[in-house]
Amino acid sequence: MSHSVSQAQTGAQSVQLNALDWVDLCDTDPAFPKQVLVVDDSRMQRRIVSANLRKWGYDVLEAASGAEGLSLCVEHDISMILSDWMMPGMTGPEFCRAFRQLGRDDYGYFILLTSKGGSDEIAEGLNSGADDFLTKPVNSGELRARLRAGERVLKMQSALIDKNQIVNAALQRIETLYDALNHDLSEARHLQQSLVRETDIQLPEGRIALNLTPSGHVGGDLVGTFRVNDDQIGLFSLDVSGHGVTSALMTARLAGYLSGLTPNQNMALQKQPDGSYAARDPAKTASELNELLLRELDTEHYFTIALSIVDLRTGYMRTVQAGHPHPVLQRQGYGPSYLGDGGMPVGLIPDASYSCFETQLRPGDRLILYSDGITEAERPDGKMLDEAGFAKILETSRSLDGPTTLDRLLTELRLYTGTDEFTDDVSALVFDYSGPAM
CATH class of the missing domain: 3.40.50.2300 (Response regulator)
Incomplete structure (x- = not known):
């Protein structure tokens, strides 16, 4: 048991x-x-x-x-x-x-x-x-x-x-997309640079030097020139608000409105009964661009511009300054002087009023149109170059020709900011007027 x-x-x-x-x-x-x-x-x-x-x-x-x-x-x-x-x-x-x-x-x-x-x-x-x-x-x-x-x-x-494998795969896809985007932006930079077809233009009456340096791949600055007729030329510098692709696209659109290649689309020109072109009053051009921007372009961007029409025979110049930095006039033997009284940017408010000022250029005079990326360039401690610092660079470069002056300007800006990459687009146009062709 x-x-x-x-x-x-x-x-x-x-x-x-x-x-x-x-x-x-x-x-x-x-x-x-x-x-x-x-x-x-x-x-x-x-x-x-x-x-x-x-x-x-x-x-x-x-x-x-x-x-x-x-x-x-x-x-x-x-x-x-x-x-x-x-x-x-x-x-x-x-x-x-x-x-x-x-x-x-x-x-x-x-x-x-x-x-x-x-x-x-x-x-x-x-x-x-x-x-x-x-x-x-x-x-x-x-x-x-x-x-x-x-x-x-x-x-x-x-x-x-x-x-991690999912993240790495996503990162690889992002890297591929970034490479493609980087390639596209590099191509866009070349295309934007092509808007300034010539950077050193020799005229019988003088010489024009231009420089366009975006802060990134592409930017919102533009400088340019166009022929009105045998005796007159247009000079301009504009700056679209913001940075990057959208600003660059708007800049390209504006370049078409001020192009010398298609005068029939250039809003600064007026076609005459005989088929020739004459300059429209620069203030009228700024006003029409303002109405066009507010009426047809659905964007929050605006732009500033300095637009000058110069008679090469007489040196007589009419300029509209629409919120853009003051044009600089340099006369031999004198320091730089700033022209204009400011004005309203283009594309901010309807029916904005614009006016021109007149300048008499003399043989040997130098005119500089530029963007605020120059005067607002900052040192590492935050101090801006401002107009006084810009005038000093121009004064020490007065004996140099236009292209060399622009090269010197970029060098001085890089030394001042301590970097090769600017935080804002930098652009400038230098016109040396030698007087009417003999």
């Missing part, structure tokens, strides 16, 4: 253990890799630990030394390692360091089995790259809990790798 009871109790215990094992099995994620390496110089210890691992559904590999375990790590995709600390040849921490140096793509969770528990030993283990510790003899429940913690770490690391 007692023997039968004993057998029944043993059977009940066996059933209970199998049920717990089944719970453990159901608690694992079958999709997650579970190849575990057990490294211990004691064959019995390896067998005890491995038996539990296999019971819990892990695929187990065994090694009797750190060197043998390292070879298995090279050959197999091992996600977890249980290694004894004290082993002949290569110790557990030494094995861990060697494992970390394999350069694997995925992470391996490393648990050291040790009878050591001092702070120095724990620090040594952590410094070697170990993730966790278990005290020998190993408790089955604690081992299972540590393995579950390791699985959570590996799952998070796997998810992080997946997310």
Whole structure:
């Protein structure tokens, strides 16, 4: 009777253990890799630990030394390692360091089995790259809990790798798009520079030098000249608000309205009954551009402009200044003087009023039209160059020809700002008037 009871109790215990094992099995994620390496110089210890691992559904590999375990790590995709600390040849921490140096793509969770528990030993283990510790003899429940913690770490690391791959793929796509955009913007820069077809124009009555330097790939500044007739020319400098592509597109649109290549579309010209062209009053041109911008162009941008019509025979010049920096007149033997009284930018308010001022150019005079990217250039401490600093550069460059003066100006601006990349577009036009052709 007692023997039968004993057998029944043993059977009940066996059933209970199998049920717990089944719970453990159901608690694992079958999709997650579970190849575990057990490294211990004691064959019995390896067998005890491995038996539990296999019971819990892990695929187990065994090694009797750190060197043998390292070879298995090279050959197999091992996600977890249980290694004894004290082993002949290569110790557990030494094995861990060697494992970390394999350069694997995925992470391996490393648990050291040790009878050591001092702070120095724990620090040594952590410094070697170990993730966790278990005290020998190993408790089955604690081992299972540590393995579950390791699985959570590996799952998070796997998810992080997946997310990093997604991020890297997105970054590669962004880089491809950026390269394409950068190429397009470089082409746009060349196209915008082509709006200033000539940068050094020789006339019988003088010489015109032009420079256009955007702060980025493209900008909102433009300088130019156009022929009115045999005796008159137009000179202009304009600056569209803002920076970048939208400003550049508006600048290109405005260039068409002041083009010498298509005089029938040039708003500064008026066609005569005989088919020739005459200059429209510059103030009238600014007024019509203002109404056009507000009526037809759906944009928040506005622009400033200085537009001059010069009679090359007489030197008589009429200029409208619409919110643009004051034109500069340099006479031989005199310092630079600023012309005009400001005026309202174009495209801000309907029915804005514009007026012209008159200037009599003499042989040897120099006229400079420019954008505020010059006078508002800042030193690293925030101090602007302003009109006084600009006048000083012009005064020291008076003996130079127009193109050299513009080169000198850009050099001085770079020295002043301490950078080759300006924060605002820089543009200027220099007209040296030598008098009527003989």
